[in-house]
Amino acid sequence: MKTAFLIAAALFSTQVLAEDARQLAPLPPAAQEALREEMRGNLLALNEILTLMADGKVKEAGEVAEKSLGRGAMGKHMDKPFDARPGPNMPREMHRIGMDGHGDASEFAKAAASGDRDKALALLPKLTSSCIACHFSYRIR
Ligand code: HEC
Numbered sequence: 001m002k003t004a005f006l007i008a009a010a011l012f013s014t015q016v017l018a019e020d021a022r023q024l025a026p027l028p029p030a031a032q033e034a035l036r037e038e039m040r041g042n043l044l045a046l047n048e049i050l051t052l053m054a055d056g057k058v059k060e061a062g063e064v065a066e067k068s069l070g071r072g073a074m075g076k077h078m079d080k081p082f083d084a085r086p087g088p089n090m091p092r093e094m095h096r097i098g099m100d101g102h103g104d105a106s107e108f109a110k111a112a113a114s115g116d117r118d119k120a121l122a123l124l125p126k127l128t129s130s131c132i133a134c135h136f137s138y139r140i141r
Contacts, residue, residue: 020139022136022137022138022139023091023094023137023138023139024138024139024140024141025090025091025094025138025139025140026140027086027089027090027140028083028084028089030080030081030083030084031083031084031085031086031089032086032140032141033084034077034080034084034085034086035086035140038076038077038086041068042068042069042131044068045064045065045068045069046069046127046128048061048064048068049061049064049065049069049127052064053112053117053120053121053124056117058112058115058116058117058120059112059113059115061112061120062108062109062110062111062112062113062120063109063113065105065106065108065109065112065127066105066106066109066113069101069102069105069127070102070103070105070106070108070109071102071103071105071106072106073102073105074099074102087099090138091138094134094137094138097130097133097134097137098130098134100130100133101129101130101131101133101134104126104127104129104130105126105127107123107126108120108123108124108126108127111123
């Protein structure tokens, strides 16, 4: 009896894990394409920032963060047709996570611009918190 219960519980938990509970955010194909391209750029920038930080090049890390992930990176889809702009096609809350992410990256960038390594290091996790928040809450397919 107890074994049967354990098996049932195990089956149930794998079922739960297999289910994708994230909210579907349907984006037009052109916006999906633009978003994925931007995302690959995000990952590249993140790697560059981590490498610069490890090398003690704190100010340079801040420059890359502001330009590639911070508020300085906002608006790069503005000149595209509406269907190719990811942000305004997202649910409002999803878009807000993205905007907050730009703000967080700028916060790190500001600390890094001062050259204060400890201060910049303390804010480093801010660079990835919005990635996690969005990826774990939303899917586009
Ligand atoms: C506002 C939501 C949001 C934020 C914030 C976000 N992402 Fe994404 N990301 C997505 C979505 C949606 C996809 C597409 C998933 C799919 O193709 O099914 C994606 C895809 C990706 C991909 C795959 C790209 C490809 O070629 O398919 C990478 C890499 C990625 N994100 C990295 C990041 C990193 C790094 C950050 C943080 C700096 C980040 N993302 C922040 C929503 C977000």
